[in-house]
Amino acid sequence: MPSAGAPxxxxxxxxxxxxxxxxxxxxxxxxxxxxxxxxxxFETNLRRERQLEGIAKAKAAGVYRGRPASIDVGxxxxxxxxxxxASEIAKRLGIGRASVYRLLAAV
Numbered sequence: 001m002p003s004a005g006a007p008x009x010x011x012x013x014x015x016x017x018x019x020x021x022x023x024x025x026x027x028x029x030x031x032x033x034x035x036x037x038x039x040x041x042f043e044t045n046l047r048r049e050r051q052l053e054g055i056a057k058a059k060a061a062g063v064y065r066g067r068p069a070s071i072d073v074g075x076x077x078x079x080x081x082x083x084x085x086a087s088e089i090a091k092r093l094g095i096g097r098a099s100v101y102r103l104l105a106a107v
């Protein structure tokens with residue numbers, strides 16, 4: 001038994017990399033890890049489906065509208081028509097240059 005001042009080792013098998021290589025050295029170990037991956041992917045897909053169902057339900061109820069636009073597209077277009085470049089527009093409006101390019105490309 002370790003003394004009170006000694007650090008405790010985590011008993012989890014994944015805390016030792018040699019254990020993982022031992023597990024994957026056999027066919028049953030490889031199958032086990034593959035099955036863990038399959039179940040993890042399955043759970044991720046179920047979670048995503050539930051999320052999309054919830055979003056569709058909220059949209060139907062008029063609750064889900066997304067984030068309101070924080071950039072005035074008209075102001076970006078006006079500054080561009082005044083001859084200013086994307087970098088100057090971004091500095092004046094306090095937004096990223098990529099946002100200016102994205103808005104101008106949508107025209």
